[in-house]
């Protein structure tokens with residue numbers, strides 16, 4: 268097996284090669300490299316948007332056009348300006364105007380399109396992609412479909428970047444800075460929030476992440492990167508017309524992202540390189556081979572997409588990474604980092620959660636019917652009941668995933684009925700899920716750090732510029748402490764997807780604890796755990812209870828419940844049928860009936876059997892049998 272090369276050495280070699288290129292390569296290759304760099308900038312945005320966050324956009328070429336057209340209009344004096352604003356005609360000033368206007372338009376377009384989900388979102392991006400393209404064609408003052416020339420080159424330190432060789436350095440500087448900024452972003456609090464978008468809105472919002480904001484932020488970043496590419500392009504070509512900004516190019520960019528490896532930042536450069544070079548080569552070879560002219564390369568690309576999607580959805584970056592193994596930078600943990608501030612715990616016996624007459628109807632089905640329960644600080648309350656009793660539905664009403672049809676939920680004295688889960692998480696309620704919701708490709712440490720999202724403040728820009736390191740060290744140290752606390756220290760740097768289901772459940776508890784909650788909602792925490800793991804979980808929950816935490820859990824494992832909890836609420840058909848101490852519940856006839864379907868004693872049969880069995884075993888046995 269090859270020894271991995273340090274990432275810095277590979278990057279250094281790559282930059283050296285890039286720096287040497289203008290001194291050794293003929294003009295044709297400089298044009299090719301420029302085109303690769305320009306495409307890479309757009310595809311970088313797509314990696315963030317589609318690969319990392321799962322939002323597919325076909326419309327990026329239109330943003331390239333926007334950057335190009337705005338800069339062309341300003342710098343070629345198409346827009347008449349008063350003399351005081353003459354400086355706006357410089358390509359550099361035009362760059363800032365182009366980026367700012369593109370960001371504004373992306374905000375507006377994003378506000379409409381990003382509400383769409385599933386395949387409606389890509390369709391939405393196609394719609395505005397086409398619209399913008401046609402708008403460019405209608406700009407008569409800029410030559411309409413024919414286009415316009417006379418756009419000045421960029422000048423830098425008195426030198427005019429009018430040749431391919433001259434502008435090459437600026438293009439690739441932008442690419443390298445773009446790669447660095449995105450890598451920095453993804454390795455930060457906001458980056459984890461963006462990566463969590465792929466895990467679904469419910470999990471991300473429950474961790475306090477404003478998913479709508481995160482989606483908008485990456486949409487704007489991707490649009491600005493595309494506009495930057497457009498600016499460089501238009502001042503390199505010194506000519507603009509709508510054709511390079513149409514839907515076909517939008518598809519090409521997406522293909523570059525998929526081919527390179529949509530979830531790898533460097534995959535953007537790889538995908539762009541392969542497609543730009545292949546296109547150039549095929550455009551020469553295929554017409555000569557077939558004896559007539561035409562865009563035959565499009566057919567080859569179509570076939571290539573189909574093969575790629577079937578054989579390697581992760582693109583070709585993983586193959587390259589295997590060929591040249593790079594030693595990834597391991598996250599550095601500073602366990603001495605100043606601990607994050609903690610929220611004050613509720614007073615002993617303070618009512619932390621108060622559920623009053625909560626009813627939730629789904630059409631004709633009443634999943635929760637006038638449910639009432641209270642959880643006090645320093646108590647573990649179990650919510651039990653047969654499958655379909657309505658426990659998870661109640662969890663959703665409490666945690667803000669869903670809104671009750673009627674009734675109210677109060678958390679620490681705040682009315683939280685119908686407030687979103689993000690708001691409730693901010694007040695100190697944190698949860699795990701019945702079906703684990705974590706990011707399988709992120710490490711255990713990073714997954715748990717998502718839970719601490721609300722305990723940090725540094726934003727996207729600070730992350731890109733690496734100004735967030737102190738806070739980041741504190742967040743990671745907190746995540747590491749919670750991981751140790753739940754007993755997953757050995758697995759800290761493993762991918763979460765490689766853990767057993769039981770360990771993944773424990774990870775979710777660590778993630779919930781990283782939020783510093785005062786109420787913990789655990790949905791079937793013991794499911795899939797081995798005996799030793801269950802005992803360790805029980806010990807942990809007892810310790811948390813002793814610290815004053817309130818815990819509400821849904822659980823089917825009756826041995827686990829009876830040994831651990833202080834009180835039990837039993838549900839059946841959406842209603843509360845019993846409430847009391849574990850020993851009271853074990854002897855409660857209504858509970859036995861609910862679990863075993865026991866009829867009145869007089870009817871005998873199953874009822875008689877159930878009566879003779881020890882109640883706890885009867886409940887547990889019935890549950891397992893379901």
Ligand SMILES: Nc1ncnc2c1ncn2[C@@H]1O[C@H](COP(=O)(O)OP(=O)(O)OP(=O)(O)O)[C@@H](O)[C@H]1O
Pocket residue numbers: 629632634652653654655656657658659660661701
């Ligand atoms: N979004 C929904 N739309 C329609 N019906 C729903 C919805 N969510 C839950 N239900 C129904 O509400 C009832 C209660 O379901 P719920 O998942 O809350 O039960 P549960 O007690 O958590 O069951 P389990 O122990 O199997 O998880 C079920 O009949 C279920 O089919």
